[in-house]
Amino acid sequence: MKDSVIWHYLASLTLDDLSLTLVLSFVFGLSALWQLSRVRRKRHTQTTTGAEPITDTPDWHTMTAEAALKALHVDAEQGLSDADVEQQLALHGPNHLPEKKPPSALLRFISQFHNLLIYVLLVTAAITALLDHWTDTLVILGVVLVNSVIGYVQEGKAEDALRAIRQMLSSHAIVLRNGKKTTLAAGDLVPGDIVMLQSGDKVPADMRLINVKNLQVQEAALTGESVPVEKKTNPVDIDAVLGDRINLTYSGTLVTAGQAKGVVIATGANTEIGHISRMVADVQTLTTPLLLQMAVFARWITAAVIVLSSLVFAFGMIVRGGNAIDMFMTVVGLAVAAIPEGLPAILTVTLAIGVQSLAHRNAIIRRLPAVETLGAVSIICSDKTGTLTRNEMTVRSVVTADRQLEVTGTGYEPVGEFLFDGKALSPDSDAVLLQSLQTAIYCNDASVEQKHETWKVHGDPMEAALLIAGLKADLHAEEALTAWPRVDIIPFESEHKFMATLHRNHQGDAMIYLKGAPERLLKLCSLERAADGDRPIQRDTWNTAIEALAKQGQRVLGVACKPAQTHQAELDFNDLDQGLVLLGLFGLIDPPRTEAIAAVKECITAGIRVKMITGDHQVTACSIAAQLNLQNSREAITGQMIDTFSDEELLARVQDVDVFARVSPEHKLRLVSLLQTGGAIVAMTGDGVNDAPALRRADVGIAMGHKGTEAAKDASEMVITDDNFATIVHAIEQGRTVYANLKKAIVFLLPVNGGESMSIIVAILLGYTLPITPLQILWVNMVSSVALAMALAFDPAEPDLMTRPPRPAKEPILSGFLVWRIALVSGLFALGVFSIFYWSQRQGSSLEEARTYAVNTLVVMEIFYLLSVRYLRVSTLSFKRMFNSMAVIYALGTVITLQLIFTYAPFMERFFDTRPIDFVHGLEILGIGLGLFLLLELEKSVRRKFFN
Numbered sequence: 001m002k003d004s005v006i007w008h009y010l011a012s013l014t015l016d017d018l019s020l021t022l023v024l025s026f027v028f029g030l031s032a033l034w035q036l037s038r039v040r041r042k043r044h045t046q047t048t049t050g051a052e053p054i055t056d057t058p059d060w061h062t063m064t065a066e067a068a069l070k071a072l073h074v075d076a077e078q079g080l081s082d083a084d085v086e087q088q089l090a091l092h093g094p095n096h097l098p099e100k101k102p103p104s105a106l107l108r109f110i111s112q113f114h115n116l117l118i119y120v121l122l123v124t125a126a127i128t129a130l131l132d133h134w135t136d137t138l139v140i141l142g143v144v145l146v147n148s149v150i151g152y153v154q155e156g157k158a159e160d161a162l163r164a165i166r167q168m169l170s171s172h173a174i175v176l177r178n179g180k181k182t183t184l185a186a187g188d189l190v191p192g193d194i195v196m197l198q199s200g201d202k203v204p205a206d207m208r209l210i211n212v213k214n215l216q217v218q219e220a221a222l223t224g225e226s227v228p229v230e231k232k233t234n235p236v237d238i239d240a241v242l243g244d245r246i247n248l249t250y251s252g253t254l255v256t257a258g259q260a261k262g263v264v265i266a267t268g269a270n271t272e273i274g275h276i277s278r279m280v281a282d283v284q285t286l287t288t289p290l291l292l293q294m295a296v297f298a299r300w301i302t303a304a305v306i307v308l309s310s311l312v313f314a315f316g317m318i319v320r321g322g323n324a325i326d327m328f329m330t331v332v333g334l335a336v337a338a339i340p341e342g343l344p345a346i347l348t349v350t351l352a353i354g355v356q357s358l359a360h361r362n363a364i365i366r367r368l369p370a371v372e373t374l375g376a377v378s379i380i381c382s383d384k385t386g387t388l389t390r391n392e393m394t395v396r397s398v399v400t401a402d403r404q405l406e407v408t409g410t411g412y413e414p415v416g417e418f419l420f421d422g423k424a425l426s427p428d429s430d431a432v433l434l435q436s437l438q439t440a441i442y443c444n445d446a447s448v449e450q451k452h453e454t455w456k457v458h459g460d461p462m463e464a465a466l467l468i469a470g471l472k473a474d475l476h477a478e479e480a481l482t483a484w485p486r487v488d489i490i491p492f493e494s495e496h497k498f499m500a501t502l503h504r505n506h507q508g509d510a511m512i513y514l515k516g517a518p519e520r521l522l523k524l525c526s527l528e529r530a531a532d533g534d535r536p537i538q539r540d541t542w543n544t545a546i547e548a549l550a551k552q553g554q555r556v557l558g559v560a561c562k563p564a565q566t567h568q569a570e571l572d573f574n575d576l577d578q579g580l581v582l583l584g585l586f587g588l589i590d591p592p593r594t595e596a597i598a599a600v601k602e603c604i605t606a607g608i609r610v611k612m613i614t615g616d617h618q619v620t621a622c623s624i625a626a627q628l629n630l631q632n633s634r635e636a637i638t639g640q641m642i643d644t645f646s647d648e649e650l651l652a653r654v655q656d657v658d659v660f661a662r663v664s665p666e667h668k669l670r671l672v673s674l675l676q677t678g679g680a681i682v683a684m685t686g687d688g689v690n691d692a693p694a695l696r697r698a699d700v701g702i703a704m705g706h707k708g709t710e711a712a713k714d715a716s717e718m719v720i721t722d723d724n725f726a727t728i729v730h731a732i733e734q735g736r737t738v739y740a741n742l743k744k745a746i747v748f749l750l751p752v753n754g755g756e757s758m759s760i761i762v763a764i765l766l767g768y769t770l771p772i773t774p775l776q777i778l779w780v781n782m783v784s785s786v787a788l789a790m791a792l793a794f795d796p797a798e799p800d801l802m803t804r805p806p807r808p809a810k811e812p813i814l815s816g817f818l819v820w821r822i823a824l825v826s827g828l829f830a831l832g833v834f835s836i837f838y839w840s841q842r843q844g845s846s847l848e849e850a851r852t853y854a855v856n857t858l859v860v861m862e863i864f865y866l867l868s869v870r871y872l873r874v875s876t877l878s879f880k881r882m883f884n885s886m887a888v889i890y891a892l893g894t895v896i897t898l899q900l901i902f903t904y905a906p907f908m909e910r911f912f913d914t915r916p917i918d919f920v921h922g923l924e925i926l927g928i929g930l931g932l933f934l935l936l937e938l939e940k941s942v943r944r945k946f947f948n
């Protein structure tokens with residue numbers, strides 16, 4: 001029976017009817033094919049590399065210098081020959097990082113259209129074009145184009161991160177070849193080259209050191225170590241992590257002091273920085289939670305439109321016996337009504353407003369959707385050095401024979417006090433403290449200067465910190481050295497672990513000052529200085545003090561002095577055999593930022609876990625974590641421990657542990673990936689090259705703008721220009737606000753579309769005339785609906801926003817409550833439109849007049865609904881709440897003005913077939929809008945009373 005009805009219907013179709021049916025089927029089929037062709041991003045860990053790492057590379061750090069030279073077949077005094085260089089160059093290639101050709105600007109622009117919401121709009125534009133409604137088509141295509149242009153401009157490129165890493169490589173090197181020293185471009189280096197390093201050089205390749213003299217290398221950007229690393233030539237354990245391989249230097253790091261000779265062991269992509277470059281290039285980035293949710297949301301809308309349009313078309317043709325052309329236009333009207341055309345534009349504008357707001361708060365967003373992702377963050381994995389801390393060494397403690405003092409202030413600004421038992425102590429009242437500070441100034445090669453209200457340091461950060469401590473006691477290095485000029489020096493060497501200087505005043509009196517490792521000074525000193533004079537040294541007491549400072553994560557230096565012979569002009573080790581007096585100990589630390597402590601507290605209140613992932617030592621990391629009040633600062637997992645854990649074991653541990661120390665870039669990437677596997681939305685902060693792979697992998701990569709490397713910035717979605725961890729908390733609050741406002745916009749738009757759709761469906765089912773034409777629906781959707789919804793994007797944050805836990809990563813945009821609200825309001829909208837349309841017709845109004853009343857009723861209901869939807873859970877029956885946003889006032893004024901033009905302007909009659917509204921019908925329309933508002937406020941009251 002069913003088959004015979006269908007065949008009877010098909011046989012009755014004319015050629016035009018069949019053509020239109022085929023067109024409609026093609027359009028719906030095209031949309032379905034787009035659905036099937038979507039690409040889903042997987043959230044599981046998947047990190048690949050474009051080139052396999054070399055597996056037979058020797059463990060250079062475990063070998064002696066002689067063994068390394070032998071393995072590379074090179075003489076340390078002759079270097080490589082030209083033939084050797086050609087052979088190695090053919091084998092390993094030039095000392096450059098490989099470059100992948102980036103996608104063209106055209107391809108990147110086209111990729112902005114790969115979004116199901118855009119597909120929905122394109123299908124809508126195709127339908128209107130088939131109807132020769134070119135104005136509608138151009139408007140919709142304009143929305144698509146604007147959305148894509150904004151995405152193209154805002155989105156960052158991964159190629160920028162690779163380019164930034166390449167720029168870190170040295171441009172030249174002093175090399176020994178054919179027995180002669182020569183300066184070459186760093187790109188010409190090959191494994192086996194003998195390279196000379198000196199202070200100020202950027203290391204041109206990975207090298208095994210052959211001999212060193214007072215060599216120190218700043219490796220913070222690569223390892224996270226907060227101070228320069230002292231280098232030696234001795235072999236180290238095979239399990240030593242990157243930061244502990246003291247006989248190796250790495251490409252892109254900086255020599256801060258000393259000299260060295262080394263043999264190149266890796267160039268180009270085989271260096272550590274090349275390995276990181278591959279990780280950055282090949283790490284899988286993730287789709288943001290919002291885009292995942294919007295993709296699901298758009299699929300539901302598309303499926304619903306296809307199903308409804310097909311059913312309505314079939315019902316109209318088969319049951320109602322309608323004309324194919326008429327039904328086609330009706331279905332187009334239904335599609336236009338059901339699709340929220342303005343949603344992509346509102347989404348883009350809402351995110352853009354968040355970007356602009358954050359820019360005023362020192363946060364630069366490089367990818368537009370990252371704004372909203374911030375609001376879903378449940379874990380922040382933060383680098384320590386330069387992020388949670390200032391990356392500025394500070395004297396925190398001074399210990400003398402009589403007392404232990406705390407030094408306040410942070411960083412290189414000479415503002416702070418010396419506290420004893422919690423009370424400020426004047427350095428002038430403590431002679432031993434003053435002498436200790438003076439010794440730290442005399443025995444010092446660093447310098448500090450003030451530029452534009454900021455203090456710059458030159459030289460070793462720990463020595464600079466000692467100068468700043470002296471300035472806090474009003475001791476100036478220039479004045480001190482003018483009174484007691486330096487005459488001679490024994491520079492610091494790792495063999496003797498101290499620095500000694502000889503000074504003589506203008507009267508000929510001479511003094512020797514020492515600064516160095518405290519355990520070394522305890523062996524050299526036989527006396528200690530107290531307030532009542534010198535006395536035999538109490539080594540056990542000093543060792544206890546050293547251990548206490550070390551447990552607090554502080555690096556300890558000792559200072560000592562002794563009188564020298566009058567007019568003594570030279571200093572040697574024999575002068576230090578006896579008579580040295582230990583003055584005191586200095587405890588130094590890279591302190592946590594004051595604002596970071598408050599920010600961590602706010603994160604905990606907001607249900608966000610903060611985890612410190614650093615290349616620094618375990619004791620230092622736990623100490624800083626305790627000062628930051630992390631939820632678990634008592635234990636730490638080290639990089640060596642991470643290597644022994646399986647993914648399952650590590651995933652179980654990372655949930656509870658908040659401190660990870662001595663980790664490599666691979667460890668950071670693995671930790672972030674595992675946390676994501678556990679369902680967390682992860683933000684990763686950092687400033688070094690070693691952070692770049694994890695920054696790129698994280699849901700939100702956050703780089704420090706002031707002290708961060710370009711590689712870190714370009715691998716991230718957000719850059720903090722003030723290097724302030726607290727700015728991240730502001731960004732998270734803004735992200736939550738963006739998401740809340742976006743949900744309000746959706747809950748505002750969908751009932752409008754739902755009411756329009758229900759009006760059309762009911763009209764078809766009952767065989768009535770459509771109360772609103774497709775073009776009038778498009779006017780409402782693209783003008784009044786969009787303008788009013790845009791106002792919601794400017795709504796301020798709700799007061800309790802940062803006391804709520806993060807929303808689940810897979811939370812649907814439409815919760816059960818929102819579905820109920822949308823269904824309720826859609827029904828009320830449809831009821832209002834039908835009521836005014838059929839009431840006015842029964843009162844004698846023409847079809848054109850009735851449709852004009854219906855359109856204006858729809859817009860008035862939108863206005864009243866906007867005032868209600870701004871507060872979904874509390875009453876809006878307050879003038880202050882209704883109109884506490886200038887954006888709302890501007891939007892209302894704009895929509896009312898446009899709607900008056902729509903209704904009364906003669907030229908609008910030509911486009912939309914409108915008619916003027918009389919006073920009585922105007923009151924009826926306002927009454928319907930007010931009734932909607934009061935019903936929704938009543939619904940809020942009932943829900944609060946019985947369901948909250």
